[in-house]
Amino acid sequence: MELPHKDSPNLHLVVATQEELLQQQNDNSGEWKGALSLEAYLRREEVLLQLDLTKDGGLTPWMLVHQPPNAVRTVLCGCESLKKKALVAKDGKVRDVVAHGVASVFCPPKYRGKGYAGVMMSKVAQRLQKWQVGDGNAEFSILFSDIGKEFYTARGWQPFPSCHVSLPAKAELGEGLATSKVESGDYEELCADDQQLLRKRLQAMSSSGRTAVALLPDVTTLHWHQAREDFVARELHSGNANVMAxxxxxxxxxxxxxxxxxxxxxxxxxxxxxxxxxxxxxxVVVEGEGHYDFGPASEDGLKKVQNTSAVKAVSALFQAAQLAAHQAGMNEVQIWNPTSTTLAAVKLLDANSATVEREKESITSLLWYGEGSWEDVDWVCNEKYGWC
Structure with a gap:
């Protein structure tokens, strides 16, 4: 088959059929199945489609197809979008809005180098502005690039801070405040408290004239992460009770x-x-006015938070994470885009821990549809819970 030119009028962005989605999952499994077998990976994706976040149109499978008039269409590449709840704050006012997360961008090797993925993403960027929002607009969309910054920037998704710090897994807890476990049954209450705090803090910080946005850290999002984790744990470690201890x-x-x-x-x-x-x-959530900072970690910020109760508390949380990582056979604990408080907590446990700036993988990127420029937008709580 002669491949069409990327400017062909017969290239269309469509919502995939179930058969097309399954074929795309088969094709992209080599990239994203991780430690799972192909068969297990396909079962996991089927399970994830039944969650509150994804069912009933929560997830949309997009495909770029070549379909001349009166001809069968050929899928050239694909991706997915997830409808997400978000908050936008400006001039002291906080609004609940719709945002979209873009994931699973994949072009089969036989179709690469022809510009199809670029065409698809340009069309997706335009389509998502009006997708699933009635008569209004989505405020923004986000994605996490594993191919660097240039490709998605050219289609409108601007790279935002993308760094992390790590701590090694440890077999024992060190000195510090005592912690208790959080289980999935605690999500609903804690998420409600978190969202109330987040709204207040966004309201306060947006009085500066800049726009602050945040993906909502809600139960639906946490259950999606939990389901992914549970599925792999069952497939690989069903006989080891310590894994989820x-x-x-x-x-x-x-x-x-x-x-x-x-x-x-x-x-x-x-x-x-x-x-x-x-x-x-x-x-990471810290209660109490003045206890927690939203901005990226800085030298001045570290000096201000040293020896505070918030830093001691967060370091205790991270120690519990180090122990949980060891119990599950993990090598490390990773924290995305640390604030001064979280970085100070890490350094309290490992003074030599260094911040890693990601340049190729998991580049947090945002396409702004709202008023003004993306340069006036602060993406708050740009943490791992928002990944999709």
């Missing part, structure tokens, strides 16, 4: 009565790859 997160009470907590997820990688098994901190 560390719970879903940890909580600590500070001296002043306020709480701090975090959620995490375990990610097992392909044994044939060099990437380590990692326990990812999905979200």
């Amino acid at each position: 560390g719970g879903r997160g940890a909580m600590v009470k500070m001296d002043d009565g306020f709480r701090a907590w975090c959620y995490w997820t375990r990610v097992w990688t392909n044994p044939q790859e060099e990437a380590p098994n990692t326990l990812h901190i999905l979200r």
Whole structure:
């Protein structure tokens, strides 16, 4: 078959049929099945499609197809979008909005080098602005690039801060505040408290004239991460009771009565790859006015938060994460885009820990549809829970 030119009028962005989606999953399995077999990977994707986040149109499978008039269409490449709840704050006012997460961008090798993925993403960028929002607009869409910054920037998704710090897994807890486990049954109450705090803090920080946005850290999102984790744990480690012994997160009470907590997820990688098994901190929450900072970590910020109760509390959470990582056979604990508080907590446990700036993988990227320029937008709580 002669391949069409990328400017062909017969290239169309369509919502995939179930058969086309299954074929795309077969094709992209080599990239994303990780430690799972092909058969298990396909079962996992079927399970994930039944979750509250994805069912009933929550997930949309997009395909770029070549379809001349009166001819059968040929799928050239594909991706997915997930409808997400988000918050936008400007001039002290906080609004609930629709955002979209883009994931699973894949072009089969036989169709690469022809510009099809670029055409698809340009069409997706335009389509998502009006997708699933009635008469209004989506405020923004996000994605996490594993191919560097240039490709998606050219289609409108601007790279935002993408860094992380890591701590090694440990077999024992060190000194510090006592923690309790967070389990999935705690999600609903904790997410409600988190969202209330987040709205107040967004309201305060948006009075500066800039726009602050955040994906909503809700139960639906956490259950999606939990389902991915549970499926792989059952497939690979069903006989090991210690794997999930560390719970879903940890909580600590500070001296002043306020709480701090975090959620995490375990990610097992392909044994044939060099990437380590990692326990990812999905979200860190600290109660109390003045206890927590939203901005990226800085030298001045580190000086301000040193020896504070918030730093001691978060370091206790991270120690619990190190232990949970060890119990699950993980190599490390990873925290995305640390604030001064989270970085100070990491350095309290490992003074030599260095911030890693990601240049190729998991580049957090945002396409702004709202008023003004993306340059006036602060993506708040740009943590692992938002990954899709």
